[in-house]
Amino acid sequence: MADRYVVIGLARSRSRWFGEVARWANAAAAPVDFVKCLTSEEARAVLGAGRRVSALLLDTELSRFDRDLVADAARDGVPTLLVGSADRRDWEALGCATRLDADFTRDELVDALDRFARAVAGDDEPTSARVDLSSDPVAGTLIGVLGAGGAGTSTIAMALAQAWAATGADTVLVDGCRRGDLAMYHDVGDVIPGLPELVELHRGDEADPDEIRALEFETRRGYRLVLGLRRARDWAGMRSRAVAAAVHGLQRTHEVSVLDLDDDLETEADTGSADIEDRHALSLAVARRADAVVVVAGADLKGVHDASRLAHDLHRSGTPAERIVVVVNRAPRSTVARAQL
The missing domain is CATH 3.40.50.2300 (Response regulator)
Incomplete structure (x- = not known):
């Protein structure tokens, strides 16, 4: 035959x-x-x-x-x-x-x-036709901010976005946590549109920058804001490829993109579950392509332990060590106390 x-x-x-x-x-x-x-x-x-x-x-x-x-x-x-x-x-x-x-x-x-394509015959092995987009030029700076609960991660993310905006850079802050609080911190008064709409916009094609900006909110701090998930379970509707494309779209649209993220970075290889990797898709996408990832830690023994764990997880996820920046939040003013950290 x-x-x-x-x-x-x-x-x-x-x-x-x-x-x-x-x-x-x-x-x-x-x-x-x-x-x-x-x-x-x-x-x-x-x-x-x-x-x-x-x-x-x-x-x-x-x-x-x-x-x-x-x-x-x-x-x-x-x-x-x-x-x-x-x-x-x-x-x-x-x-x-x-x-x-x-x-x-x-x-x-x-x-x-x-x-x-390859015709099907005997033990022919199919070959990949994936298009290599690794050389696609991206101008925008991408900053990820993550830390254990209570470390002040969202506060540091807001401060970074405000500092970048103060320099005149076109800056956006994205609430990438499954249980986000940035809408409350900014007193937005609304919950839609947000991250689910941004990801859906990139499900089928690259989005126009004007379409992306239409999903953002202006803030009094000088930067723009993308709201997070309305319910923690909404991550199930966001596929990993569309999430990565949404991150790329933000970089094409803004000079600086700051993402407030969860500190979960487990992949399918770690857990045996593709759903777990999909749940962490945004944190993983940013970890792999960010210009810098800020790890926020508390000024105590647990904070140092959490920072060490996150730095290890980031490095294992593909973040170069030189792009990981540890910030100790609420550090004591005393030089003696600082030396003990």
């Missing part, structure tokens, strides 16, 4: 190309086994079923485009081919291998598969 491409298609049921590819596959007019999916969950189920897959075809007209699905496919060595108008999605930034017009021909599909 000749080698064939196993292709997953995700689109609206009435998309013209959806039916055309199915017709070519059924008539053996193209060397394709076509698996039609109408939801991201169906496509993920096929990807995770253990069957070899050559490529993923995604329609740009999907109402909820899922960049995490693109990342999941790339992790499995499956390239994503975007189908539709070029002005709907930035396919390179999303990690897609290429783009086809919605009225592509059979020959154009086969040519794209020949270039970017």
Whole structure:
């Protein structure tokens, strides 16, 4: 039997190309086994079923485009081919291998598969088509602030944002804690929009800076504010890829982004649970790409212990040691007492 491409298609049921590819596959007019999916969950189920897959075809007209699905496919060595108008999605930034017009021909599909996908045959191993965006220039400074409960982490984050804003820098402060208090500290008087809306905005594509600013609040301290989660359980609706894209969007929009974060940095490798890593997605994303991570510690033995633990966790999560800054909050004025810390 000749080698064939196993292709997953995700689109609206009435998309013209959806039916055309199915017709070519059924008539053996193209060397394709076509698996039609109408939801991201169906496509993920096929990807995770253990069957070899050559490529993923995604329609740009999907109402909820899922960049995490693109990342999941790339992790499995499956390239994503975007189908539709070029002005709907930035396919390179999303990690897609290429783009086809919605009225592509059979020959154009086969040519794209020949270039970017691997036919399924024997013990062929799929290869990754992940687009490397590590060289993407980012101008904004990213500062993460985290510490144990009661150490004054939010106060230090506010002070840092105010200090940056006082220099004239376009600064934003983000409440990234599962139980955030910055709305209360700033007397915002509202709970929406906030971090969930910011992440949702980046679920399918890069957001325009004006769209990001529309989700922020002005403060009397000179910086802008992104509110946190309205309920601690809301983290379950934020996927890790979209969270990382939201952080990138803040950096593209502002000169300085200060994020007040939880001190939890466990990953799937540490716990065996992908949900745990998703819950800590924002802290992990900032730890891995921040220009500096400020560890806030109390001025006592427990504070020093917490700071040591967090510095170790940050280094293990990918933060270079030279980017970790420990701040001892409420330190005593006495030089003798300071020397004992």
